Amino acid sequence: MQAKIEQAAAAAGAHAPAGPAGASRRSKGRRPSAIGKEARLGLLLVLPAVAVIVILIGYPTISSIWYSFTDRMVGSPGTFIGLANYTRLVTDSGFLSAAANLVLIVGVSLILKLVLGTVVAVILNRPMPGRNLWRLLVMLPWAMPGFVAFMGLRLMFESPYGAINVALETFTSPIPFLSDPEWARVSVVLATVWRGFPFWAISILAALQTIPKELYEAARMDGASAWQQFVHITVPQIRSTVAVVAVISAIWTANGFENIWLMTQGGPSTTTMTFPVLSFLSLQSRQLGQAAAYAVVILPVMALFIMLLSRRKKEI
Amino acid sequence: MRHSMKIKGLGVLAVLAMLATGCSAETGGNDAVAAEGLGTPSPELAQAAKDFKGPFTYWIGLTFPESSNDLEAARIKAWGDNLGIETEIVKVNQNEVVQQTSGAIEAKSLPSAMTVPYDLMSTMSTGGQLSPVPDAYTAVGDAHGGWLDSIDAATKATSFGDKIYGVPFGFFGNVLFSRADVLKEKGFDAPPKTWDELLSQSKAAQDPPKTFGMGFALSNVLDGNLTTSMMQSFGGRVADDAGKQCTINSPETANFLGWIKGAFDDGQFPPSSVTWDGAGDNNSFTSGESLFIVNTGSVYQSMKKDDPDLAESSAYSALPAGPKGQVAPVDPRYRVVPTSTSDAGKTLAQDLFTTLADDTYMAGFMENATYGPVLKSQLEYPVFTDSPVHAGLLEQAEKGTAPAFPDTANASYSDYQNAFSTPRMVQRVVVDKISIDKAMAEAQASCQTIYNQHAS
Numbered sequence: 001m002q003a004k005i006e007q008a009a010a011a012a013g014a015h016a017p018a019g020p021a022g023a024s025r026r027s028k029g030r031r032p033s034a035i036g037k038e039a040r041l042g043l044l045l046v047l048p049a050v051a052v053i054v055i056l057i058g059y060p061t062i063s064s065i066w067y068s069f070t071d072r073m074v075g076s077p078g079t080f081i082g083l084a085n086y087t088r089l090v091t092d093s094g095f096l097s098a099a100a101n102l103v104l105i106v107g108v109s110l111i112l113k114l115v116l117g118t119v120v121a122v123i124l125n126r127p128m129p130g131r132n133l134w135r136l137l138v139m140l141p142w143a144m145p146g147f148v149a150f151m152g153l154r155l156m157f158e159s160p161y162g163a164i165n166v167a168l169e170t171f172t173s174p175i176p177f178l179s180d181p182e183w184a185r186v187s188v189v190l191a192t193v194w195r196g197f198p199f200w201a202i203s204i205l206a207a208l209q210t211i212p213k214e215l216y217e218a219a220r221m222d223g224a225s226a227w228q229q230f231v232h233i234t235v236p237q238i239r240s241t242v243a244v245v246a247v248i249s250a251i252w253t254a255n256g257f258e259n260i261w262l263m264t265q266g267g268p269s270t271t272t273m274t275f276p277v278l279s280f281l282s283l284q285s286r287q288l289g290q291a292a293a294y295a296v297v298i299l300p301v302m303a304l305f306i307m308l309l310s311r312r313k314k315e316i
Numbered sequence: 317m318r319h320s321m322k323i324k325g326l327g328v329l330a331v332l333a334m335l336a337t338g339c340s341a342e343t344g345g346n347d348a349v350a351a352e353g354l355g356t357p358s359p360e361l362a363q364a365a366k367d368f369k370g371p372f373t374y375w376i377g378l379t380f381p382e383s384s385n386d387l388e389a390a391r392i393k394a395w396g397d398n399l400g401i402e403t404e405i406v407k408v409n410q411n412e413v414v415q416q417t418s419g420a421i422e423a424k425s426l427p428s429a430m431t432v433p434y435d436l437m438s439t440m441s442t443g444g445q446l447s448p449v450p451d452a453y454t455a456v457g458d459a460h461g462g463w464l465d466s467i468d469a470a471t472k473a474t475s476f477g478d479k480i481y482g483v484p485f486g487f488f489g490n491v492l493f494s495r496a497d498v499l500k501e502k503g504f505d506a507p508p509k510t511w512d513e514l515l516s517q518s519k520a521a522q523d524p525p526k527t528f529g530m531g532f533a534l535s536n537v538l539d540g541n542l543t544t545s546m547m548q549s550f551g552g553r554v555a556d557d558a559g560k561q562c563t564i565n566s567p568e569t570a571n572f573l574g575w576i577k578g579a580f581d582d583g584q585f586p587p588s589s590v591t592w593d594g595a596g597d598n599n600s601f602t603s604g605e606s607l608f609i610v611n612t613g614s615v616y617q618s619m620k621k622d623d624p625d626l627a628e629s630s631a632y633s634a635l636p637a638g639p640k641g642q643v644a645p646v647d648p649r650y651r652v653v654p655t656s657t658s659d660a661g662k663t664l665a666q667d668l669f670t671t672l673a674d675d676t677y678m679a680g681f682m683e684n685a686t687y688g689p690v691l692k693s694q695l696e697y698p699v700f701t702d703s704p705v706h707a708g709l710l711e712q713a714e715k716g717t718a719p720a721f722p723d724t725a726n727a728s729y730s731d732y733q734n735a736f737s738t739p740r741m742v743q744r745v746v747v748d749k750i751s752i753d754k755a756m757a758e759a760q761a762s763c764q765t766i767y768n769q770h771a772s
Contacts, residue, residue: 073769074439075443075444091761093748093758160525160526161603161605176587178588179588180587184591266536267743268590269743269744269748271747283415284735285732285734285766286414286439286731286734287769
């Protein structure tokens with residue numbers, strides 16, 4: 001232990017000014033002053049970035065939190081009403097539905113995206129003819145504008161003349177994909193998964209490509225089956241990537257607006273309602289205070305996701 | 317190689333020339349109507365044009381077909397050119413005008429002038445965001461034989477506090493579209509006069525899942541607010557006469573909800589009507605899925621162009637009446653000036669409103685756009701006799717009900733409608749299957765919240 005400390009000290013000394021003059025400066029305490037100068041310069045350099053963050057993120061966030069405690073409407077300052085906007089949520093069917101969907105839509109979407117993304121990534125990691133083309137095609141749902149993707153999906157899910165119902169008409173009567181409460185949830189989840197899984201696939205594919213081939217060769221020599229190789233080599237190697245992707249994806253899905261608005265507008269009734277859609281509906285009737293409350297109430301959940309993400313990044 | 321380059325170059329030039337010819341031919345037609353009646357500006361106006369800083373921005377509420385919007389844009393540009401000021405025209409989707417205007421109010425970036433629906437004029441005037449324009453209103457009225465009574469009454473509603481905040485140029489009104497050919501086969505020779513008659517015809521003529529009778533949106537879109545008029549025709553009211561206390565929770569509303577739930581449960585509505593977007597009902601009719609829809613007339617314009625047979629085999633009539641009478645509100649559209657516009661801009665805007673009311677121009681504009689008349693001179697436009705939908709709008713101008721009637725038109729009522737409160741109440745009953753009493757209680761509470769906010 002002592003030796004390590006000495007080594008560290010020696011290393012530090014290597015960077016210190018040589019000779020007695022340096023020692024003299026240290027002894028007179030002028031070194032901290034130099035550090036302070038550097039620190040001040042550092043602070044000065046990061047100041048523009050901090051200012052941008054404060055203006056673009058801090059101000060809107062704090063304003064939203066403040067608005068949520070007021071009855072502010074468009075064009076009027078509003079008055080402080082305490083927790084009234086929040087207490088109203090307890091009996092708001094839209095809020096209760098949005099809270100349930102936060103768990104349901106985000107949870108189920110994540111699981112499906114994980115499974116589909118991993119399977120596709122594993123397939124795309126294997127040698128095959130036209131592999132680059134396949135990789136490009138897989139990215140298409142994620143690369144195309146959300147408006148185009150979800151409007152297209154909406155048309156496909158329409159009943160009775162949407163493409164899916166037309167394809168199924170010999171087997172079943174029209175399925176009310178968007179108008180039946182249960183089917184609407186399923187349709188929204190499927191659309192969300194379809195649009196989002198390429199991000200998972202490409203991220204996992206990148207992680208797969210960093211796994212040394214020797215590990216698989218050694219495992220094969222030890223007689224490990226393909227499944228055993230996947231479970232004991234692939235999964236541990238991609239776990240960190242999956243965790244980060246999961247958190248990012250959860251944040252995107254929870255904040256997703258276009259997938260719900262373009263498919264169902266939160267309906268039928270409030271079946272597929274989410275917080276961003278609720279907030280938007282309040283904005284339509286110009287109730288900024290209520291809209292802010294819907295947006296702010298989801299902040300702790302987002303903060304939790306971000307905390308998990310930060311922790312994961314540190315581990316990586 | 318050089319020859320080939322030359323030929324290619326000539327080809328490109330030829331294409332450009334053809335495009336230029338095509339474009340100029342089209343704009344040339346518009347320009348003739350757009351520049352109609354523009355004379356030498358008065359000294360006062362010329363001074364205002366000189367004092368005005370920056371481009372004069374105008375928000376047009378988009379209507380169908382696009383040629384109407386182009387004509388309006390050309391007219392505004394011609395007016396600006398005549399005064400020597402730069403104009404900037406922004407076309408705003410009417411389904412998004414509330415959100416876009418709300419954003420502009422908060423960002424303090426409202427245009428110099430704009431077109432708005434009655435509801436938005438109501439909320440903006442209450443919020444102090446509009447300047448009164450009594451002189452332009454009087455001038456336009458006097459120059460065109462006077463305003464129609466229903467429009468004059470709506471513009472001078474007591475909620476505006478004896479002030480005139482906008483110059484109307486047309487109104488949206490709902491017309492019942494019915495598949496006369498299909499209904500005739502079942503022995504129905506005339507469109508339904510009441511909602512009960514409509515339900516009977518729907519039951520007899522529909523053939524689900526191929527066709528459904530009642531193609532009315534029950535989703536969170538503007539068309540879904542038809543349910544408010546339905547509810548009112550059953551005797552239900554949003555609020556009391558003072559426009560302060562919500563009165564949704566009533567036996568009349570319960571009666572309406574019971575009626576619509578019965579029709580929905582009986583399969584008279586296309587199942588997707590609860591999640592339709594703004595065009596869902598229109599598409600349902602044009603695709604042959606629905607036998608009845610209610611529309612302002614844009615669907616007729618589209619059918620005339622894309623499916624003339626369907627336009628021919630459909631009937632167009634007034635909205636059916638409920639047990640307490642017919643509620644067919646006219647929804648005037650206004651040209652308004654925000655308070656943020658400079659004094660010179662306000663002078664210019666009022667001149668623009670006068671210019672846009674020119675009969676030659678408006679007759680051309682209304683030929684395509686499906687607006688009802690607001691001025692007596694407009695009653696003479698050929699389109700109101702030539703087109704069955706416009707004829708229906710003409711009838712509504714004379715017999716239709718005032719905006720919000722029988723409720724009181726004010727900012728609270730507008731925001732109640734903006735929140736799609738009635739269709740959401742209906743969805744709670746027909747989709748979530750909660751009791752009618754509970755749905756009414758919920759709607760009553762959310763309505764009162766909106767009304768209280770305006771009271772405070």
